[in-house]
Amino acid sequence: MAWKVDYKCQQVFRIAVLIQLVALALSNEKEHQNEFLCRRCGETIANHQQLSHYTSPLAVDTWNATLLGVPRVNVQLFENPQKQRFNVVTFTTANIHAHEEAYSEASWYPGNAWRICTCPQCKTHLGWKFQPVNFNHVTHSEEDTFVGIILDRLIEEKQGDSILYVPNSYKS
Incomplete structure (x- = not known):
């Protein structure tokens, strides 16, 4: 028993x-x-915990969207001096390569300078890293910066499985 x-x-x-x-x-x-990937190469760029809400008075339009399962994520439409328009989502930080020189001209976030940021894997332009105009590592930290990424350059992980990338060497 x-x-x-x-x-x-x-x-x-x-x-x-x-x-x-x-x-x-x-x-x-x-x-x-719950991750965003680079739409071009599939590199992980950011996750849902890195989403942030930095608003700009210079946005042409703004609305909320559900992204990565997170409701009410702020999306802003910006226009650069060349009249190109970008839907931008902000993050506290992201897996990006921020280029060295920062520019304060034509910044969408007053009081902040911008630096071009690219995918660390394929080098595609993803957006901009913003920092205080007089940023230096003595008086500021990385917490004083944020990243604005072009929404169209990202893809959600759950959608990434449906994309097939075929290297040129395999194409006939």
Whole structure:
């Protein structure tokens, strides 16, 4: 009789472990799908925790969207001096390469200078890193900066699985 109890306990234990593994896999999948990727190469650029809400009085238009499963993410439409328009989402930080020189002219965020930022993998222009005009590492920290990324240059991880990239060497 004791053998039957032990066998049933083992079965219950195995089922409990299996349920925990499935739950862990599902949570990891959901967490992984809360990322933005570079639309060109698939490099991870930012996640839902890095989204921020930096508004500008110079935006041509602004609206809220659900991005990465987060409701009411602020999207702003900006126009540069060349009349190009960009839908921009802001992040506290992102996996980008910020170029060295900062410019205060034509900044969409008064009091902030901008630096071009690109994908660290494929070097595609993704947006801009903003910092205080007189930024220096003695009086400021990275917490004083933020990143504005062009929404059209990103793709959500959950949509990225549907994209197939075929290297030129395989094309006939």
